[in-house]
Amino acid sequence: MSAAPVNPLNPVNPVKFAYWVPNVSGGLVTSRIEQRTDWGYDYNRELAVLAERNGFDYALSQVRYMAGYGAEFQHESTSFSLALLLATQRLKVIAAVHPGLWHPGVLAKLGATADHLSNGRFAVNVVSGWFKGEFTALGEPWLEHDERYRRSEEFIRALRQIWTEDHTELAGDFYRLRDFTLKPKPLNTPERPHPEIFQGGNSTAARAMAGRVCDWYFSNGKDFDGVVEQIADVRKAAVEVGRTAPKFGLNGFLIARDTEVEARETLREIVAQADHEAVEGFGAAVKQAGQSTADGKGMWQDSSFEDLVQYNDGFRTGLIGTPEQIAERIVAYKRLGVDLFLLGFLHYHEEVEYFGRRVLPLVRELEARLPDTGTGTETETEPESVSAHV
16 A cells, blocks of 8 residues: 555645664563564664655664663664664664763764764754663763753753854853854754754653753653643743744554554563563662652653553553554644654564555545644544544
């Protein structure tokens, strides 16, 4: 089945798709179930080409520094991203980075080079938290929750200024730049004036920061109500500073099978074979992020054991079922304001190809039927046609 063309009389901004690069061992679920996925470069090079051919727009390279919680081996995100960029023609690659471990001027230099080598396909995902143990092991301070986001905002402001202005001056609380000039600068294209800046986080501080400075906001897995709440908060923060709101990306673990029974059974097996020690260790390490905020909102704050088996709450998004059910749900999220889905899979090569062949054409057909709202999105309640599949 080929993808249906978008109706020219009803212009729609097509929803975009990204995938989690498995550059970390252990796959995308912390389970002993078979995962025909590998963290090595040869596997990932083939996967990037396959994803590009099957309709994916972005690939996000994860960032981990130490073994633990089922991830014994990790490839560094920025160098791995560049390798994938050089192996592809169209795919954009997003490298996850920590402000506490990078200086914005150094990252800006690397990003400019990567952008030229890839003809404008480099992007970054600014990670404000993650594992306290990795920072302390490297001898770096672990800041209080909201201070981490304050540092990230300063980092992003510095990064954007370096990429777009000839002389950068910054006397901040975390970074200082004096008449710093970067040449060559990243490519300035009609699609973007500099490499896109993504940011994750679920907390109030994360939402406010995204509204003020980011191009894209990534959310952990959420149901319809959770997405509506987060989008409203981010848009409000953008309005308060006179900015266009960032685009919204949603994490999801996709299990598409020929029947809903098969898909549900796969999910049941993943959870049944979960590595309890690793899941519980991960939960203990990351739940402090949400619990340390004043209002109790934050990453993993209310995640259950089952949610944490997919470590970014990917099951919560509900992309589990037949191609038809998943396509309907994706478009329902799009109508609420989701611009991009960041997907994980159990068996990457097979399931990325299945997605491109069976799911994506249905998504494009449904998008072509959407009413023209000027933006391709609507704000409304959960459609009845998909609620039964969650």
